[in-house]
Amino acid sequence: MKDKVILVDCDGVILDWVYAFGQWMKRHGFEEVDTSVYDIHIRYNIDKKYAKMLVRMFNESATIRKIPPLRDAIKYIKKLHKDHGYIFHAITSLSNDYYAQHLRTKNLIELFGPTVFEKYTYLDTGADKDEALEEYRDTGCYWIEDKPENAHVGLKVGLNPYVMAHDFNADEKVIPRVQNWKELYEIITG
Numbered sequence: 001m002k003d004k005v006i007l008v009d010c011d012g013v014i015l016d017w018v019y020a021f022g023q024w025m026k027r028h029g030f031e032e033v034d035t036s037v038y039d040i041h042i043r044y045n046i047d048k049k050y051a052k053m054l055v056r057m058f059n060e061s062a063t064i065r066k067i068p069p070l071r072d073a074i075k076y077i078k079k080l081h082k083d084h085g086y087i088f089h090a091i092t093s094l095s096n097d098y099y100a101q102h103l104r105t106k107n108l109i110e111l112f113g114p115t116v117f118e119k120y121t122y123l124d125t126g127a128d129k130d131e132a133l134e135e136y137r138d139t140g141c142y143w144i145e146d147k148p149e150n151a152h153v154g155l156k157v158g159l160n161p162y163v164m165a166h167d168f169n170a171d172e173k174v175i176p177r178v179q180n181w182k183e184l185y186e187i188i189t190g
Helices: 017-027 048-059 062-066 073-084 098-112 130-134 148-156 181-189
Strands: 005-008 087-093 117-123 142-145 160-164
Touching: 017 048, 017 062, 048 062, 062 098, 073 087, 073 098, 073 181, 087 098, 098 117, 130 148, 142 148, 142 181, 148 160
Parallel strands: 005 087, 005 142, 087 117, 142 160
Antiparallel strands: none
């Protein structure tokens, strides 16, 4: 399995969730106050519980169907699939809501095509990925994530993790950070 399967988080790795969420928040009257942090309650200077509720509302909204790709994800994911035979498994903490999951799947198929993703694992909003990654223990699969905590889980279970670079994960020193999918493409195809 490991030779041709690439595991990916969606938001912040292949999809520009922060941009889409920021636009949605702006439409609802919220202003960002600190764009260098990951935590939404700090980013928008709102109560933590309220921030979690807003993230869930967004993740279960129709906007999930149209989140744009992150950076150069489309070009290089399609090249990995078409030119090198890689398939992708999405592991995303989106929502337990069936309709939100359906909209995410539609979005990924629209952006990347119907054959790139072989498997979709949907977890609840903000859920840890420990259990989902356990299925891939000791496979050495590439695991692309933007949250260092989840990348470290992948390392612990025997995956080959990389962190997609953002301001909020700039302090990561153990897991290699990559700036874009071109860089990953060159690593993977070596």
